[in-house]
Amino acid sequence: MPMTAWRITGRFFAAPPPADWRAQLATRLGQRPRRIGEWAELALFGARQCLDSAGETDLPGSALLSLSSLHGPDIALRAALEQMHDGVPMPITFLNSQPSQALPALAQYLGWQGNGRCLTTRDPLLALQLACLEAGPDGLLAGWVDEDAPGKSVWLRLSPTDAGNTTFETATFAMLEDARFTLLAFDGMQLKLGA
Amino acid sequence: MTAGTYIFGRGLACTLGVGVNACLENLREGPSRPQRIHATPELNWPYYPIPDNSHADPGASWHDRARALVRQVVTECGADIHRDAPLFIASSSLNVGGLEAGAAFPPDQQSFVEEVAAWLDWRGPVFYVASACTSSLNAMLSAQALIESGLFEHALVLGIELRNHYTSAGFSGMQLLAPDIPRPLDRARDGLVLGEAVAALYLGKHPARWRVRDGANRTNGNNPVGADQHVVAQVINQALEACGVAPAQIGLVKLQAAGSTQNDAEEIAGLHRVFPSLPPLITFKATLGHTLGASGAAELILLTACLETGTWPTAVALTADPALQAQCCAAPPASPEKILFNILGFGGGHACLVIEDAACR
Numbered sequence: 001m002p003m004t005a006w007r008i009t010g011r012f013f014a015a016p017p018p019a020d021w022r023a024q025l026a027t028r029l030g031q032r033p034r035r036i037g038e039w040a041e042l043a044l045f046g047a048r049q050c051l052d053s054a055g056e057t058d059l060p061g062s063a064l065l066s067l068s069s070l071h072g073p074d075i076a077l078r079a080a081l082e083q084m085h086d087g088v089p090m091p092i093t094f095l096n097s098q099p100s101q102a103l104p105a106l107a108q109y110l111g112w113q114g115n116g117r118c119l120t121t122r123d124p125l126l127a128l129q130l131a132c133l134e135a136g137p138d139g140l141l142a143g144w145v146d147e148d149a150p151g152k153s154v155w156l157r158l159s160p161t162d163a164g165n166t167t168f169e170t171a172t173f174a175m176l177e178d179a180r181f182t183l184l185a186f187d188g189m190q191l192k193l194g195a
Numbered sequence: 196m197t198a199g200t201y202i203f204g205r206g207l208a209c210t211l212g213v214g215v216n217a218c219l220e221n222l223r224e225g226p227s228r229p230q231r232i233h234a235t236p237e238l239n240w241p242y243y244p245i246p247d248n249s250h251a252d253p254g255a256s257w258h259d260r261a262r263a264l265v266r267q268v269v270t271e272c273g274a275d276i277h278r279d280a281p282l283f284i285a286s287s288s289l290n291v292g293g294l295e296a297g298a299a300f301p302p303d304q305q306s307f308v309e310e311v312a313a314w315l316d317w318r319g320p321v322f323y324v325a326s327a328c329t330s331s332l333n334a335m336l337s338a339q340a341l342i343e344s345g346l347f348e349h350a351l352v353l354g355i356e357l358r359n360h361y362t363s364a365g366f367s368g369m370q371l372l373a374p375d376i377p378r379p380l381d382r383a384r385d386g387l388v389l390g391e392a393v394a395a396l397y398l399g400k401h402p403a404r405w406r407v408r409d410g411a412n413r414t415n416g417n418n419p420v421g422a423d424q425h426v427v428a429q430v431i432n433q434a435l436e437a438c439g440v441a442p443a444q445i446g447l448v449k450l451q452a453a454g455s456t457q458n459d460a461e462e463i464a465g466l467h468r469v470f471p472s473l474p475p476l477i478t479f480k481a482t483l484g485h486t487l488g489a490s491g492a493a494e495l496i497l498l499t500a501c502l503e504t505g506t507w508p509t510a511v512a513l514t515a516d517p518a519l520q521a522q523c524c525a526a527p528p529a530s531p532e533k534i535l536f537n538i539l540g541f542g543g544g545h546a547c548l549v550i551e552d553a554a555c556r
Contacts, residue, residue: 074300074303088364089365099326099542100327104542112414113414113415116414119326120304121305123320130341133344
């Protein structure tokens with residue numbers, strides 16, 4: 001099977017995120033995002049930074065948005081379960097405990113309305129490969145976000161490209177942070193990176 | 196245009212029973228009535244539980260019951276012979292019922308997903324899809340991408356939505372629940388009723404009667420909890436275009452229609468934007484309840500089984516809402532070769548599939 005190549009047009013690796021990430025996000029957006037939980041806010045922080053690094057104001061509507069998280073909005077879920085001891089959880093707490101609520105927040109602040117999902121695998125490469133298989137000509141924005149300490153918000157913006165005569169080398173997910181690599185492909189289920 | 200994937204096997208546990216044939220038998224007996232789920236004496240809501248009969252000890256723990264149901268539906272769908280295939284677990288509440296029952300929080304959510312895979316002795320890659328009500332449909336679209344890539348020949352989509360108080364309490368707090376029964380498209384509709392389901396869809400690339408041609412999924416950022424008629428129309432048009440199917444070729448629409456005042460109206464308005472004259476309509480929310488992340492898989496299984504056997508859900512004393520200009524059909528339409536399958540949900544999720552029945556050609 002021939003390899004489809006992807007250009008890494010934007011990347012943002014915050015693992016852990018900087019201590020002032022919320023202030024940075026508020027500055028970038030011109031306001032503090034309202035009515036979203038901390039996990040969704042951390043996702044938005046990384047996604048916005050990644051798009052900025054790609055030089056894009058908005059995510060194209062036909063781009064795929066894939067959000068992965070091993071823990072999800074775990075802190076909000078614990079809070080919602082705690083509130084149930086006294087009756088029903090607060091609506092905002094319940095909503096913030098739903099992973100899917102990150103998607104409309106991302107849609108709103110990335111100027112995007114398209115194919116988005118919350119899909120997680122233990123091996124982050126699997127989620128990335130699946131996103132590459134499902135993405136169209138406008139590519140994809142993929143993120144891995146966890147708020148539990150130490151926390152992370154890691155994002156990649158990929159667009160399909162012709163790899164030409166690029167030489168690829170076998171790689172790991174961690175190597176995606178290395179800015180020397182600008183091209184990505186999968187050979188079978190093996191990640192390959194090139195410059 | 197994609198080749199699509201085929202439904203090789205189905206397994207279902209829902210309020211109608213455990214096993215597809217048992218579900219059909221109970222469906223023939225008439226409309227299902229919800230029971231009540233009690234979080235506290237003051238807080239109780241209508242609910243469509245899976246009946247506790249053959250699948251586990253009546254006193255089984257939440258985890259033991261979940262394991263028994265999962266194993267039963269996967270065995271029924273026949274996927275347990277290809278355990279190297281990718282497994283997609285689609286769920287909204289995942290293991291919350293177990294946590295409520297006193298289980299310790301696992302190290303992370305994926306740990307519970309992997310525990311479910313271990314119940315099945317699964318060896319293939321395991322994916323967790325948590326896109327609220329559209330989870331199962333998103334899982335089917337992802338499974339299709341993996342199969343079409345040639346990396347795998349089969350995939351299993353497993354929708355799991357099991358009893359818990361947290362979801363009912365959350366929906367109650369948002370005033371989304373009906374006080375007695377769901378009344379989709381009805382003039383007196385006043386909310387949805389939640390339900391349990393464990394549903395297994397075994398998908399593959401080799402031809403079978405039912406083909407999932409393709410579909411579409413869109414997230415709307417303007418309303419995180421409800422549907423939007425413009426996005427409904429967009430996602431339907433996108434799905435039809437992906438399949439090269441014209442609106443006039445659609446012989447049946449499986450609606451989301453859960454009984455919500457606003458969402459039912461938005462969905463039907465979206466359909467009116469696509470179809471000059473609405474095709475026959477059906478919803479299963481008054482039959483199964485709203486089974487959230489499992490609903491796409493559970494309702495697709497029940498829909499295909501109904502069409503194969505001519506079994507059809509009986510509406511519960513519906514008084515059609517004249518403002519909608521839409522009613523569910525009282526009997527299965529004749530030979531609906533191409534079916535549109537809608538799921539809408541939390542998170543601004545709008546998803547639909549185009550399903551084909553080879554038996555109608």
